[in-house]
Amino acid sequence: MPTLICNCNDTMPLDGAALSGNVPVPAGGVKTPLKVHRLLCRREIGDFTAALAGTDDVIVACTQERALFTEVAARRQAEGTMTAPVRFVNIRETGGWSQGARRDPKTANAKIAALLAAAALPDPDPVPVVDYRSGGAVLVLGPADRAIPWAGKLAEAGLDVAVLLSAAAGAMAPAGLPASRAFPVHSGKLVKLGGWLGAFEASWETGAGRSNPIDLDLCTRCNACIDACPEDAIDFSYQVDLDRCRSHRACVKACGAAAAIDFDRPAAIATERFDLVFDLADTPAFRMHAPPQGYLYAGADALRQQAQALTLVQLVGEFEKPKFFQYKEKLCAHGRNQTTGCTACIDICSTEAIHSQWHDGRGRIEVTPNLCMGCGACTTVCPSGAISYAYPKPDHLGERLRTLLSAYRAAGGRDAALLLHGEEHGNAPILALGRAARAGQAHGMPPNVIPVGLFHPAACGLELWLAAICWGAGRVAVMLTGDEAPQYRTALAAQVAVGQAILAGLGYDGECLSLVDGPDAATLDAQLSALAAPGSNRPAAPPAAFHAAAAKRETLDFALDHLVRNAPRPAASVALPAGAPLGAVAVDTGRCTLCMACVGACPAQALRDNPERPVLGLLERNCVQCGLCEKTCPEDAITLVPRLLTGEQARRTVTLAETQPFHCIRCAKPFGTAQMVHTMLARLGSHPAFAGEAAERLKMCGDCRVVDMMEKNSGEASGNALQ
Structure with missing residues (x-):
């Protein structure tokens, strides 16, 4: 090559x-x-x-x-x-121009060799695409003084424009509404807006409360109402300022046969579809961190209005993007038996593209691909790997990290530190830092810090961070610029805490995993100086030979096994923070009736029963700490215990609770457990339906219970006949 x-x-x-x-x-x-x-x-x-x-x-x-x-x-x-x-591939700002590269050319060349080796890797496998089709029908939202002028400009640019003016009267548009009907103008309160590029649906309410009494579609703009209003409450945007109006209704009389003004108009909802939305209101219609593509918010900022309008006119035609995720329902820990377990992906999604879907008591998640922006945060926080990043897939990204580290080591590099960053917002401060270093105004990217560009910094999580440590990285850091959704920083910090707890508990001292702030070159420069220092004083361990797998838990298992085998201070178990995707469940045997509801709820087959006797077991390596067992247990007998259990014990099924089976008092066949039957007797003993001899039926199996009832009823019928 x-x-x-x-x-x-x-x-x-x-x-x-x-x-x-x-x-x-x-x-x-x-x-x-x-x-x-x-x-x-x-x-x-x-x-x-x-x-x-x-x-x-x-x-x-x-x-x-x-x-x-x-x-x-x-x-x-x-x-x-x-x-x-x-x-x-960039080798200049990312390494060659740093002050450290001039002091340590050998390490700098090792990093550059690593970057070249990674650039030679095959491209990711193609994935399905998500299509958008926009015909240029745009809805302009906002007060008249902003919406009307921009609507005119967009109409001149060839877009199919409609305007929805704010319900309350705003400042008068410079020239009011156009003298001719160049585009439809509506007035009302926006009550619903949803969709994405090419498929928005907007609904607004008219004729209720403080909405504009003038129907702009009926209005002929003859200006008779403006001339007649004694309070000057009507402007050339044909909005009635209800705070100034004193209900003389002179405007209604002046409007006459046109009948465009009606202060008693009943409430109505109008709904239309649009390809694009240009929002000039003071408050955005979408409040999520990453609104849908095709929705452009500018508010009152004139410069932002110009920039967003320029983007708007380019969003006409057919577009596509990768489908960034894959979903395997059988691994999903979202819900079982009408009980919600893990909601990590729903909670973190900054586009609100993920929601619950229930069918026959089983919960799953559904992702709207047109709303997904590809940040990958959902895949990072998913404990089971049910939802995974698809472009590139985890094994492809893992191979890239492994190649970088092996090439760096082979070229004589020392103390490798990976800096994972989003390409959209992370490239700019990195390039600016390189230029500043060349001019002697900054230290620049240290020779041993290898930048790794990702589609988004949240797209890589714990399993690949730990795998990178196994492959030879002394430190792994995720660079954030402040452009990310706030929940992403929280989630990444939580993942760092789990990883650090694992490493520290096994004797890997120092800060091996961290977050780095890089909103600008100066801040990034200061933080990289600390990152360049070795992350641990542990003795050198052989680099791991495993490759990243497509399955998240498989890669995590590989990494944990390697870390445990080479642990500077071996430990039988390591306590982890709450929310960790690893751990056990503790069972209060005094309360557990071994009803096995938890086994039916477990999506990872971590909890297991025994078909031959009443035993509840746990295969801890499978547990994802989703909490479904804890929430399902009718006796509140289960508690989650986040931890890492090392050694073979984690791969063996251990007994959590067991008891003797209860035998039917009529046929002696075992059914249920002694504790379950005793609990049932205690709870139902005071119920009239189970008083006296009927209580004995609770000690019978289902078949004998029916037979006993039939015999009793038959005996009573015979007695009545004799009487």
């Missing part, structure tokens, strides 16, 4: 021989040191065009001139002389 590196006019200490160690070589090829270009984007552009003639992907270690290289490649493709796709 041709790999082109450039020291950017001698501003980076690149070692072609060191960097070539991890660059793939075609079958039968000979590994040679990489040529270090000085100005690949200028006088050495010929080397780039020559590389395009092959069939393998071309890796260009420069993102500064991506547009130039892409343009050259496009020309070659048009000429029919290019067959190789081009990949780009």
Whole structure:
């Protein structure tokens, strides 16, 4: 795979021989040191065009001139002389320009070698796509002074515009409503807005309370009402200011046959569909952190209005995005037996794309793919792996992390620290930090800190963090910029706390997992200095040989096994914070009747019964701490115990409660448990239906109970006949 590196006019200490160690070589090829270009984007552009003639992907270690290289490649493709796709990787701002790279070129080159090796990995497998179709029908919301001028501009741009003015009168639009009906204008209170790009549905209420008495669809804009109103309560947006109106109703008389003004109009709901929504109201219609695509909020901010309007006109046509998630219902711990267990994904979703769905007492979650923005937070907090990230899949991301760390180690790197960041908001401060370091105004990205761009920082969680520690990372940090939903920081901090508890409990001292704030270059620079320090003083352990699996719990098991085997201070068990996805259940045997309701509710087959005798067992390695057993237990006999149990005991079924079976007093067949029958007798003994001899039936199996009732009824009937 041709790999082109450039020291950017001698501003980076690149070692072609060191960097070539991890660059793939075609079958039968000979590994040679990489040529270090000085100005690949200028006088050495010929080397780039020559590389395009092959069939393998071309890796260009420069993102500064991506547009130039892409343009050259496009020309070659048009000429029919290019067959190789081009990949780009940044080595300048992410490593080569840091002050630490100049002090420690060997470690800096090891990091660059790792970045090049990761860039050579195959692309993720394709996934299904989610389609959007927008015809340009836009609803403009807000007061007249904002909505009317923008509606006119959008109509001139070719969009199909409708306006819904705020129910209360606002300031007069500069020129009022258009003199001609260029677009429909409605007035009322927005009561419902839902949907997404190409499929919004808006409902608004008219004719009730303090809504505008003027029906703007009937209004001819003759201005007779404005002239007649003694309080000047009507402006050229044809909204009645009800605070100024004194109910003279002169406007109604002036309107006459047009009948557009009615202060007693009954309430009505109007509903229409739109492709786009441009919201200029003081308060946004959608309150979630990430509103649906196609909804653009600007409020009263003039600059934001300009920017959002520019985006709006570009959202006409057909669009698609990856379907970012996969869902396996059989692993889901959301609900059983009409009881809700885990709601982690629903609680964290910043787009409100996830909701409960129940059928025959069984709960599952459903995700609206058009609302999903691909943050992956739901997959990170899911304890069972029922919902997983699909683009890329966990095993693909795991292979990327493993490749980075193995290539870094093979090139002589030390004390690797991974910095996971979202590409949308995280790239800007990282690039700014690199430029500041080149100018001597910052330290820059430390040589041992390897940045890993993700679609979103919440898309990678505990199992891959711990796997990275097993593969050789001294530290793993997640960079947040403040653009994330608040609940994401809370959830990631909780995951960090669980991971740190596991590592500390096994003797891996130091801060191995952490969150890093990077809203700007200066803040990020200060935090990276601490991150660059070794995360633990533990003795070096051999890097793990396992690969990440597609199943979350499988990868987590691999990582935990490796950490336990190499633990500096082995422990039989490690206490974990509440909410951890690992643990046991404690059973109060004095209250448990072994009804086995918990076994039926357990989605992970962690709780198990015995078909031959009344025994409740636990396979702790399977437990995801969803709480369904605790909530289902009719005796309140179960308590969750978050912990990590090490060794083989976690893989064996242990007995939590057992008792003797109760034998039917009539046929001696075992049914239920002694404790269950005694509890039933205690609870029902005072009930009239089970008084006297009837109480004995509670000690019978179902068949004998029926026979006993029939015999008793038959005897009573015979006695009555004799009488």
